[in-house]
Amino acid sequence: MIQARHLTKRYGATTAVDAVDFTVEPGRVTGFLGPNGAGKSTTMRMILGLDAPTSGSVTVNGHAYADTGAPLREIGALLDADAVHPGRTARDHLRWLAVSNRIPQRRVDEVIGLVGLEKVAGRRVGAYSLGMGQRLGIAAALLGDPGTVVLDEPVNGLDPEGIRWVRELARQLAAEGRTVFVSSHLMSEMALMADHLIVIGRGTILADTSMTDFMAHHAASHVRLRSPQSREVAALLSGRGFAVTELDDEVRVIGADAAAVGELVCSHGLLLHELTLVRSSLEDAFMTLTAEAVEYHSTEGVAA
Amino acid sequence: MSTLAPPRGLITARPGFGSILHAEWVKLRTVRSTWWTLMALVVVGAGLTTLICALNAEWLASPEADESPGSFITFGMMLAPAAAVVLGVLTVTAEYGSGMIRSSFAAVPSRARVFTAKAVLLAAVLFVVGTATALLGYVGGNAFLEAEGIGVGLEGDVLRSMFGSGLYLAGLGVLAVAVGFLVRHTAGAVTILLTALFVLPTMVMLVPGETGQWINKLLPSNTGGSIAAPVMFNPNLLDPWVGFAVFLAEVAVVVALAGVMLRRRDA
Structure with a gap:
């Protein structure tokens, strides 16, 4: 279990993480979602005691990371795929990690097998592809068979097969009762992997909810209507308490049941040319939620 | 996909300093730069x-020689500090350069223990390699001196300069680790150390009078270097053991500064 209490990190005038509170529970995959620069990596570095919070605290199993006896046995982390000396082989990298936490050396070969690096474990890491580096980072995270696993952007650089593998691994680790905390800037990836979602933007928590609730609340759908009598249709629906928006050539009814809308319009003898239920994607929901909180906006209309 | 076999959370005792030292040893011997x-x-x-x-044996044996053969028997060791500081710096800055320092501090959250382990390891390796190298140079060089009948015995100041070379390089290794943690950048740290050891001594000669003499006495290359020299070239320097004590104090100051900064700064 990971608990953050008023966790804050400032770099000079910039507040990277602003008094966030959250709890990452065991037995489920908690997704940590936010645009680039939202404070995900900073938060994860503070969990591991690499960056000191400006104020507030974050604990793992009730204590600060530094108070852990053998940290790799308690919490395994993938922070940067390149947090490895390029001149050292993957096996040697895992070997020193194992030695430092008194993890048996046979475990090194076990995790190498687990991430599928058997054939290249004797090669220098500098020659690795991004995906191989990610697999090595995940091997290092699992080395101590920890009860808590923190993965920062684990699917970066992986091919589709690798992405599916990470997804299944995260789900399996959670099913085994571990605490699994996975960050990503891709909503679609989180939707497939996470049971619970913590959304961060500009250093503040925008949502902390189950995946199901998040979808229900934020992926708002609307009914799109086209009618030659659009003014009358809009008047009728808004008169009945629907949330109606009139656009140039369509009427939008937000959060309504398509069948009910269609029946009501029909029963008043109004013409309809189109009646469509439009589901907004999770990616859209995420964009909407974080629109205010994105650090770097692209200018629309420059490239079509 | 196989499952994760071993049971969890059985051993949470803090690994001893020996484990951390062993881990640093694995790190040190598994990169080629160490061996180079x-x-x-x-x-x-x-x-x-x-x-x-x-090259000099014949001249040293001749009547016109105005230098003692002893001062030649550790000649190469005057340049060995360059290799020692590069090794010491790299054990730290290579980790900052690659981002591996985060793996190191995640595995061993006590930064003081990581620092200490690196320093102890560097001191031990450089003492052994430094002393062995000095002895090897003695054996090789003395063979030529003996052929001219001017061999020097492995005793007194000559013997002291052998393990003194090891001690000086060990101290430099610790200094280099500390500077590495302060600067976090290979080129920067190496430049600072090589300047302090090889450039400053010649520049200080331009400082006149007693001030210049004192600065010269206190330069680490002189405080620490005297113990590695069988014959004193410069009568104004501190005695070898006094100098070495001052050298250790100088190293301690830099270590303390690096320790404070290491605690304060984010990894």
Whole structure:
């Protein structure tokens, strides 16, 4: 279990993480979602005691990371795929990690097998592809068979097969009762992997909810209507308490049941040319939620 | 996909300092730069001594020689500090350069223990390699001196300069680790140390009078270097053991500063 209490990190005038509170529970995959620069990596570095919070605290199993006896046995982390000396082989990298936490050396070969690096474990890491580096980072995270696993952007650089593998691994680790905390800037990836979602933007928590609730609340759908009598249709629906928006050539009814809308319009003898239920994607929901909180906006209309 | 076999959370005792030292040893011996640097140290330290003795033996044995053969027997060791500081710096800055320092501090959250382990390891390796290299240079160089009948015995100041070379390089290794943690950048740290050891001594000669003499006395290359020299070239320097004590104090100041900064800064 990971608990953050008023966790804050400032770099000079910039507040990277602003008094966030959250709890990452065991037995489920908690997704940590936010645009680039939202404070995900900073938060994860503070969990591991690499960056000191400006104020507030974050604990793992009730204590600060530094108070852990053998940290790799308690919490395994993938922070940067390149947090490895390029001149050292993957096996040697895992070997020193194992030695430092008194993890048996046979475990090194076990995790190498687990991430599928058997054939290249004797090669220098500098020659690795991004995906191989990610697999090595995940091997290092699992080395101590920890009860808590923190993965920062684990699917970066992986091919589709690798992405599916990470997804299944995260789900399996959670099913085994571990605490699994996975960050990503891709909503679609989180939707497939996470049971619970913590959304961060500009250093503040925008949502902390189950995946199901998040979808229900934020992926708002609307009914799109086209009618030659659009003014009358809009008047009728808004008169009945629907949330109606009139656009140039369509009427939008937000959060309504398509069948009910269609029946009501029909029963008043109004013409309809189109009646469509439009589901907004999770990616859209995420964009909407974080629109205010994105650090770097692209200018629309420059490239079509 | 296989499952994760071993049971969890059975052993949570803090690994002892021995484990951390062992981990640092695995790190040190599994990168090629370590072996290249140590090889350079041996080749320069012992090879250059042998070469210089071979070239000068005849002259040293002749009546016009105005220098003692003893001062040639550690000649190559004057350059060995360069290799020692590069090795010491790299054990730290290579980790910052690659981002591996985060793996290191995640595995061992006590930064003081990581620092200490690196320093102890560097001191031990450089003492052994430094002393062995000095002895190798002695054996090689003295063979040529003996052929001219001017061999020097492995005793007194000559013997002291052998393990003194090891001690000086060990101290430099610790200094280099500390500077590495302060600067976090290979080129920067190496430049600072090579400037302090090889450039400053010649520049200080331009400082006149007693001030210049004192600065010269306190330069680490002189405080620490005297113990590695069988014959004193400069009568104004501190005695070898006094100098070495001052050198250790100088190293301690830099270590303390690096320790404070390491605690304060984010990894």
